[in-house]
Amino acid sequence: MLDITEIFGPTIQGEGKKIGTPSVFIRFGRCNFDCNGFGVEYTTPSGVKKFGCDSYYAVDNEFKKFWTSYENSETVIAEVAKILPVEYKPDIVITGGEPMIYWKNEEFQKLLEYYVTQGFNVTIETNGSLDMKIDKPYQKEILYSISVKLSNANESYKKRVNHEALQEMISNGGKSYLKFVVSQNDENIIVEIKDILSNLPYVDVFLMPQGDSNDEIVKNSLYVIELCVKYGFKYSDRLHIRIWDNKRGV
Ligand code: SF4
DSSP, X not given: OEEEEEEEEEEEXXXXXXXXXXXXXXXXXXXXXXXXXXXXXXXXXXXXXXEEOTTGGGTOGGGGGGSEEESSHHHHHHHHHTXXXXXXXXXXXXXXXXXXXGTTOHHHHHHHHHHHHTTOOEEEEEOSOSOOOOOSHHHHTSEEEEOOOOGGGOOOHHHHOOHHHHHHHHHHSSXXXXXXXXXXXXXXXXXXXXXXXXXXXXXXXEEEEOOSSHHHHHHHHHHHHHHHHHHTOEEOOOHHHHHHTTOSOO
């Protein structure tokens, strides 16, 4: 079963290496973290106040009743087909939650294989913490956009940094890159990033400003640009938040 919270687009990819690229998003439900350190306050359907990340509705099982369970890849492909433009092939972005929870699911693999073999560029947005192996040709064509969580997510190091999985995606995924969300006064996390990189082959690294509103992105962006210039990382904006704040489905 493939639990999907939303399928939307075409819109633009708002961040990372493919920023600005017209894309259709398939957002999977479930995550192996809750990242309460990110401090986004929300109320569950049963009325409990919690803290999590800005995708809490794809993470917290209390929202499961709003997700759609697809029995197979064909039904997902049929749903996506309803919003595909006729003029061109947008990127297909597999996101979450943590979509790599489904990596060993046969229907998930069929979904990936379908889009790659049909000539779509496919990105998987992942926290990079789950064991995985890339051994099929279509899996090597996928862009793995890896957002390794740092201590500010409030998850244990052992859970959030999986050197073997990172090595696998960077070495065999071909076009993979890392991205980190950074806020003001976060210069200490550069030490954490360098520690993670010290065990990996060369990989592009993007720093992005934290915030779930345009005001916060504006407030943090200059600081993050200065960090990029100082330490040699690439800057990525978060266009979707600048334009739509944290509105869903755009
Ligand atoms: S890993 Fe990503 S989706 Fe999961 S809780 Fe953390 S920020 Fe949210």
